[in-house]
Amino acid sequence: MQADIAVVGAGPGGMAAAVAAAEAGASVIVLDEYGKPGGQFFKRTGEEFSVARTRRTREHERGEALRAKLAHPRIAVLSRALAWGRLDGDLMIFHDGRSEALQAKALVIATGAHDRPVAFPGWTLPGVMTAGGAQTLAKTQWVKPAQRMLLAGAGPFLLPVSQSLLRAEVSIAALVEITKPRDWLPHIGSLWGQWPRFAEAFDYKRELRRAGVPTIYGHKIVRALGESKVEGAVIAQVDHAWRAIAGTERTIAVDGIAIGYGFLPNIELAASCGCALRYDAPARAWFVQCTPDMGTNVAGVFVAGEITGIAGSAVALVEGEMAGLAAAAHAGTVAAGPIRARQRTLARERAHLYRFADALNVLFGPRPGLWEFLKDDTTICRCEEVTAGEIAGCIEDGCSSLKAVKDWTRAGMGLCQGRMCRSMVSEIIAAQRMTELSSIPFPQIRPPIKPVPISALLEREGATS
Amino acid sequence: MATEAPACDLRVAAIGRGAPVLVTVDGRPLQAFEGESVLAALWAQGASSLHTTARTHQPRGFFCGMGVCFDCLVTIDGIPNLRACLETVHAGMAITLQRDAGHAHAG
Numbered sequence: 001m002q003a004d005i006a007v008v009g010a011g012p013g014g015m016a017a018a019v020a021a022a023e024a025g026a027s028v029i030v031l032d033e034y035g036k037p038g039g040q041f042f043k044r045t046g047e048e049f050s051v052a053r054t055r056r057t058r059e060h061e062r063g064e065a066l067r068a069k070l071a072h073p074r075i076a077v078l079s080r081a082l083a084w085g086r087l088d089g090d091l092m093i094f095h096d097g098r099s100e101a102l103q104a105k106a107l108v109i110a111t112g113a114h115d116r117p118v119a120f121p122g123w124t125l126p127g128v129m130t131a132g133g134a135q136t137l138a139k140t141q142w143v144k145p146a147q148r149m150l151l152a153g154a155g156p157f158l159l160p161v162s163q164s165l166l167r168a169e170v171s172i173a174a175l176v177e178i179t180k181p182r183d184w185l186p187h188i189g190s191l192w193g194q195w196p197r198f199a200e201a202f203d204y205k206r207e208l209r210r211a212g213v214p215t216i217y218g219h220k221i222v223r224a225l226g227e228s229k230v231e232g233a234v235i236a237q238v239d240h241a242w243r244a245i246a247g248t249e250r251t252i253a254v255d256g257i258a259i260g261y262g263f264l265p266n267i268e269l270a271a272s273c274g275c276a277l278r279y280d281a282p283a284r285a286w287f288v289q290c291t292p293d294m295g296t297n298v299a300g301v302f303v304a305g306e307i308t309g310i311a312g313s314a315v316a317l318v319e320g321e322m323a324g325l326a327a328a329a330h331a332g333t334v335a336a337g338p339i340r341a342r343q344r345t346l347a348r349e350r351a352h353l354y355r356f357a358d359a360l361n362v363l364f365g366p367r368p369g370l371w372e373f374l375k376d377d378t379t380i381c382r383c384e385e386v387t388a389g390e391i392a393g394c395i396e397d398g399c400s401s402l403k404a405v406k407d408w409t410r411a412g413m414g415l416c417q418g419r420m421c422r423s424m425v426s427e428i429i430a431a432q433r434m435t436e437l438s439s440i441p442f443p444q445i446r447p448p449i450k451p452v453p454i455s456a457l458l459e460r461e462g463a464t465s
Numbered sequence: 466m467a468t469e470a471p472a473c474d475l476r477v478a479a480i481g482r483g484a485p486v487l488v489t490v491d492g493r494p495l496q497a498f499e500g501e502s503v504l505a506a507l508w509a510q511g512a513s514s515l516h517t518t519a520r521t522h523q524p525r526g527f528f529c530g531m532g533v534c535f536d537c538l539v540t541i542d543g544i545p546n547l548r549a550c551l552e553t554v555h556a557g558m559a560i561t562l563q564r565d566a567g568h569a570h571a572g
Binding site: 033034035040046047050051080114132133140141143144145168169228229382383451 | 475476477479480481482483484498499500501502504505508509513514515518519520521523524525526527528529530531532533534535536538546550551553
């Protein structure tokens, strides 16, 4: 396979990059792990379903418009394709049971983010899920994740998720928001002028109110109850550091719990390509370090969207266009001069949108109390079933890096390759050794960045030897 | 082949779906609809435990629902460790739930 530009990820950032690059004269191949373009934000139901207009969400039309632009003659979209690494400059793709190498002059990585996993006793019970996962099942499959659910988390993402659940006829027992409205006041200045976003929030709140869903502020989920599946949720009031306050627990009968305490970026592919990372203090996470035109320290590798900072779809669209233009210039299909004016406009727009994103990230960014694992037997690594106690024990014995903890306990060694537990293991190491989280480096990532059959790797060996 | 009456159905009734297709789960027939993910088809009919874990034999459902957590692994037409949330049903699909072994199949 060959193209001027390879784009990995078909969410808002990847789609915008592909369209911008194609319009700038480049041939583009978009690789996406999912069944249809859209990513998480513009995810939609399949053509097989028929859904009344009134159940559709506000993203629907915009997603359709962007998807239509992918029909550009210079764009090819390969769905259900995993880009698992970059070897000798070739992008390695696993698709339809086999591996293929893609030669491209430039690469745009727009792999998005996933809900931040947060452990608490009972979080591995069937029926505990991420807010994004609950929304996907409701909004794209029209299957209720549960009959009666509790949503717990931080920040505005819980609003569209609850809307999707309500439109799929799920009863929502409560929306449990960890911050309080009075925490928001100091940030009003940064939020000033972002009226369309407020209008969106009010629309969501109105729908929640009409459905009689209570919002409980200043509380978090502390435990999921049940033997073989969720039968209840225990929430508790939190202090300023998001620690549960003893004696404030209360139990709510539900058969499903969705958690949404923000997002973690999918930076594994970029990291495996050698892209430099930066630590972001409000998000307590690592992101890809990017240049003003969305390039990286690796020549020919560009980035867009959540992997550069959690900022939402509006920023991803702008960054995608910037990355697409810069990649086309790098590939030589457009001269740097003619696109400069557009790049300047986009950079200004990005800066404006980032004011809002930065405020939200500070306001709803995780605080240390989120990781007070109430019991040592709480599972942290879901794949290898490693508990908080086991991890604490090996740190006590001297392990001080993610790699040491993984070698000692197997935490992070499973099929998710640490995507679920890594951030929490880092938090435990930092807390126990009383160091800054930023001093725990992101681990070395090598291809394949997600599991592929060994035959896919052997094919490559055969091709190069 | 007769379809067992499901204990419950979490599908939203008012939504039109694709043509009905029959799949099997551990050899038993299960009604699904074209365009549905394997996860949706299993979850809709109350299969809250998609696999049990190797070490402590605990039931697991799905967690991330978007291909990241690898907790909804099933065997499909003989291929183990496929993410149910990313696979789409087809007529005659043979789904096997992975009990106490899940990740032991890794490779």
